[in-house]
Amino acid sequence: MEGEALTEVNLDTSWMVQGRCRDLPPEIFFPSDGVGVEVARRYCAECPVKAPCLEYALENHIEHGVWGGASERERRRIARSRKSIPVRSAGAPVPNGAAEPRPAAPTPSKLPVRH
Numbered sequence: 001m002e003g004e005a006l007t008e009v010n011l012d013t014s015w016m017v018q019g020r021c022r023d024l025p026p027e028i029f030f031p032s033d034g035v036g037v038e039v040a041r042r043y044c045a046e047c048p049v050k051a052p053c054l055e056y057a058l059e060n061h062i063e064h065g066v067w068g069g070a071s072e073r074e075r076r077r078i079a080r081s082r083k084s085i086p087v088r089s090a091g092a093p094v095p096n097g098a099a100e101p102r103p104a105a106p107t108p109s110k111l112p113v114r115h
């Protein structure tokens with residue numbers, strides 16, 4: 001649509017089957033206070049897919065819940081810091097702040113269900 005920006009979407013959910021939260025009540029990861037956030041983060045701290053979980057939440061702009069051990073506030077802070085430092089895919093800074101072309105997004109079938 002005219003005037004509407006296309007958003008890249010990460011639909012790779014293969015890591016979810018390894019998540020520690022897979023067999024836990026989802027409410028744990030959608031806490032309503034700081035104590036709840038700490039409980040969720042403890043589970044995430046020992047999770048083998050912490051990194052892809054966090055990336056998934058960041059790339060898909062998921063606002064709610066604890067993902068990859070990061071609260072909503074922490075993910076907003078990470079996202080802001082990433083916007084201020086242009087990077088290449090290997091993590092090296094882009095000279096002169098030039099934007100790197102983005103790879104094509106996979107064809108979406110449906111949004112994955114929270115694990």
Ligand code: SF4
Nearest residue numbers: 019021044047053068
């Ligand atoms: S890091 Fe992600 S997959 Fe692992 S327990 Fe936490 S929310 Fe679940």
